[in-house]
Amino acid sequence: MWKGLFVLFISFLLLLPGIALGLTGEEIIKKVIDRETSNTTQARIKMTLTDKKGGKRVRDILSYYKKYGKGSKSFIRFLSPPDVKGMGFLHWEQPGKDQQFIYLPELKRVRRVAGGQRKKSFFGSDFTHQDMERREADADNHTLLKEESVDGHETYVVESTPKNLEDSQYSKVVQWIRKDNFIPIKADFYNKDGKLFKKLNVEGLEKNEDGTWTVKTTKMVNLLNEHQTVVELVEHTTNKPISDSIFTERNLAKE
Amino acid sequence: MAFRRTKPCPFFWALLSLIIAQFLHAQAFAEGTEVGGFLSSKLVPLFETTNSFQDSLEFRNKLYLKASSQPSEGTKLLLSGRFEYNGFLKGDGEGDYYHLSQVHEAYASLSFQNLDLNLGQKKISWGKADLSIVDNVNPPDLTELYFIEEEFSKVPVPMAQIDYFPGDFKVEGVFLPFFTPARFTITGRNWSLISPQLQDLFAGCGAGEAGEELLGGDYTALGIIEYPKDDIVSSSSFGARVSGGRGGYDFGASYLYGWEPLPTFYFNPDFLRQLRNQRGDLFDKLCSISALDVAAFYPLFQARPRRVNHAGLEFATTVEDVGIRAEVAGTFRRGLFTEDLEVVEKPLLQWTLGADYTFPWDIYANAQFVQMIVLYYPGNLFIIRQVNNSVVGYVRRSFYDDKIHPELRGMYNMTQGDFYVSLQLAYDWTDALKVTAAVNIIGGPWGSSFLGFYSDNSHASLQVKYSF
Numbered sequence: 001m002w003k004g005l006f007v008l009f010i011s012f013l014l015l016l017p018g019i020a021l022g023l024t025g026e027e028i029i030k031k032v033i034d035r036e037t038s039n040t041t042q043a044r045i046k047m048t049l050t051d052k053k054g055g056k057r058v059r060d061i062l063s064y065y066k067k068y069g070k071g072s073k074s075f076i077r078f079l080s081p082p083d084v085k086g087m088g089f090l091h092w093e094q095p096g097k098d099q100q101f102i103y104l105p106e107l108k109r110v111r112r113v114a115g116g117q118r119k120k121s122f123f124g125s126d127f128t129h130q131d132m133e134r135r136e137a138d139a140d141n142h143t144l145l146k147e148e149s150v151d152g153h154e155t156y157v158v159e160s161t162p163k164n165l166e167d168s169q170y171s172k173v174v175q176w177i178r179k180d181n182f183i184p185i186k187a188d189f190y191n192k193d194g195k196l197f198k199k200l201n202v203e204g205l206e207k208n209e210d211g212t213w214t215v216k217t218t219k220m221v222n223l224l225n226e227h228q229t230v231v232e233l234v235e236h237t238t239n240k241p242i243s244d245s246i247f248t249e250r251n252l253a254k255e
Numbered sequence: 256m257a258f259r260r261t262k263p264c265p266f267f268w269a270l271l272s273l274i275i276a277q278f279l280h281a282q283a284f285a286e287g288t289e290v291g292g293f294l295s296s297k298l299v300p301l302f303e304t305t306n307s308f309q310d311s312l313e314f315r316n317k318l319y320l321k322a323s324s325q326p327s328e329g330t331k332l333l334l335s336g337r338f339e340y341n342g343f344l345k346g347d348g349e350g351d352y353y354h355l356s357q358v359h360e361a362y363a364s365l366s367f368q369n370l371d372l373n374l375g376q377k378k379i380s381w382g383k384a385d386l387s388i389v390d391n392v393n394p395p396d397l398t399e400l401y402f403i404e405e406e407f408s409k410v411p412v413p414m415a416q417i418d419y420f421p422g423d424f425k426v427e428g429v430f431l432p433f434f435t436p437a438r439f440t441i442t443g444r445n446w447s448l449i450s451p452q453l454q455d456l457f458a459g460c461g462a463g464e465a466g467e468e469l470l471g472g473d474y475t476a477l478g479i480i481e482y483p484k485d486d487i488v489s490s491s492s493f494g495a496r497v498s499g500g501r502g503g504y505d506f507g508a509s510y511l512y513g514w515e516p517l518p519t520f521y522f523n524p525d526f527l528r529q530l531r532n533q534r535g536d537l538f539d540k541l542c543s544i545s546a547l548d549v550a551a552f553y554p555l556f557q558a559r560p561r562r563v564n565h566a567g568l569e570f571a572t573t574v575e576d577v578g579i580r581a582e583v584a585g586t587f588r589r590g591l592f593t594e595d596l597e598v599v600e601k602p603l604l605q606w607t608l609g610a611d612y613t614f615p616w617d618i619y620a621n622a623q624f625v626q627m628i629v630l631y632y633p634g635n636l637f638i639i640r641q642v643n644n645s646v647v648g649y650v651r652r653s654f655y656d657d658k659i660h661p662e663l664r665g666m667y668n669m670t671q672g673d674f675y676v677s678l679q680l681a682y683d684w685t686d687a688l689k690v691t692a693a694v695n696i697i698g699g700p701w702g703s704s705f706l707g708f709y710s711d712n713s714h715a716s717l718q719v720k721y722s723f
Binding site: 081120121123249254 | 291323331364366371378379380404405406418420425500503505571576578611612613657683686687689722723
């Protein structure tokens with residue numbers, strides 16, 4: 001009898017959708033966070049902001065990124081437009097502890113950025129400072145909703161809700177994560193009222209020689225004001241040595 | 256002052272500026288050389304003119320050009336120039352027009368392994384607070400009081416600056432071989448040290464035409480300003496600062512042996528003696544001395560910058576979503592006026608605590624409390640109390656795809672209940688073209704507060720700024 005029950009149990013498990021047999025939502029998100037990425041990236045980025053009337057504003061950015069153990073450091077400098085040219089931004093990211101600094105050329109001053117400002121728009125774009133930070137997996141509850149094919153790629157659809165609503169600018173984020181490389185290629189962002197208000201799409205994924213992947217184009221659309229931001233990688237190098245001195249206040253203050 | 260009177264030629268100036276701007280627009284004229292800057296035009300009408308010394312309308316046109324070049328790794332050259340064409344119209348339509356052209360910053364920067372060396376005329380920033388009380392290396396530009404562009408709020412100074420970076424710290428040394436005065440006018444403009452209201456008082460209270468002429472015209476008819484000689488021994492300044500960060504906390508300490516930003520006015524002792532013999536408050540006493548008597552005391556004043564020592568401590572961190580900044584500053588041998596216009600030397604202790612926070616709806620607020628304490632207070636200082644508490648701050652947010660930027664800014668109680676409130680609305684027409692309209696209200700008790708002397712200068716402004 002026990003043997004019969006065991007066979008029935010196994011048969012039941014096999015009949016369950018692949019979800020239950022595969023990864024959980026949390027495991028998928030952990031794989032997204034832990035996936036192999038380049039140790040360094042140096043890039044020239046073009047950020048195009050488009051309003052609902054089609055008016056465009058373009059920002060040219062020089063960007064550096066380097067891994068430091070479980071953390072990372074990134075540095076960006078605005079090359080244009082003229083009203084923000086020379087402005088710099090430094091981000092030291094460590095698990096559970098982030099530090100951000102901004103350089104204001106007209107004041108010749110480096111300022112530490114308070115956490116509250118991280119929820120603000122990143123220089124007029126549809127991304128916030130917090131969108132560009134790595135969010136720890138255990139900050140949210142993750143649920144695998146389904147599996148779906150997007151543009152010919154099999155994806156996991158994972159819903160993440162913050163454990164502490166105050167800690168996040170979103171009430172819910174739903175991501176479409178490619179099964180083959182664990183890169184989110186689509187995401188829906190819900191505001192605190194539970195309303196879908198931003199949609200992210202990743203285009204032009206490119207595999208590097210070292211096996212890591214580079215996202216060439218990212219588009220974020222704000223559905224409420226019909227504003228959108230396209231971030232394009234104009235040129236980039238990965239895994240080339242970048243001096244630690246790039247990620248210092250000393251460098252930040254050099255226009 | 257480097258102002259020169261000239262005939263009005265606004266169209267020529269505007270045309271020339273536009274041609275230069277177009278020519279240089281977003282292009283490098285040599286490999287590794289970048290050029291940028293801005294062209295701005297600002298109209299400033301007063302809400303009301305209450306006396307004949309006020310300019311009822313100011314228009315200020317500025318062209319700022321900046322070129323930087325990096326001829327080799329670790330070497331950078333920067334040259335910037337400032338060109339102005341300004342007009343000041345009285346209520347009767349009479350106008351004064353000035354132009355100014357001067358080098359703003361010009362320096363070479365050399366970087367080595369953990370050492371930076373900067374040589375030339377430049378601006379530097381010390382301190383963490385938005386309104387820093389330890390940032391005293393560059394003198395201020397007071398020609399527009401608080402309403403000047405941030406780029407021009409400080410006067411660049413010739414200096415040698417060495418920055419040494421041992422680990423997470425920065426050790427900075429500055430040597431300023433020559434004295435550089437603050438930018439200001441003594442009389443004649445809305446923001447002069449002797450405000451139009453004060454001029455009007457003197458002109459109307461018995462000084463008569465002679466007094467009006469004296470106070471409305473060139474100050475050299477009244478007294479002498481002596482600046483230090485251009486030799487290193489007698490006019491140089493020097494300072495040092497150590498700053499760094501650990502575990503999310505930023506610290507700094509600085510010392511500067513420098514100059515007070517404005518010259519101290521030492522009045523003729525005979526004049527002061529006669530003043531003491533008069534009755535009433537300071538202004539009654541001043542008014543009771545006739546213009547002819549004033550002229551007899553020539554030089555009525557001898558003004559000269561005073562040596563001063565500044566020491567400062569700085570701190571910044573973030574607590575949750577709040578940014579915190581604090582500074583403490585000690586100023587030794589600061590020259591202060593008594594109510595009898597005598598100069599006394601007193602040490603000042605200042606401290607400030609500021610915080611910024613982003614509220615829901617992306618409303619950014621920044622507030623700062625400043626306390627200034629006059630040590631060994633003599634009991635009869637003009638305007639300044641023993642303990643002076645003031646608050647400064649601003650609130651802003653952006654609308655319409657980050658193109659409209661309303662901002663409310665203000666200061667209260669710098670001296671005895673004075674204040675200014677500024678409501679500003681900026682619109683980014685394009686990334687390069689910004690239009691800003693503002694209403695600036697200034698107030699304070701007359702005769703007992705600093706801004707009280709400028710309380711008739713409340714004004715509106717409209718500025719168009721094209722960056723390239």
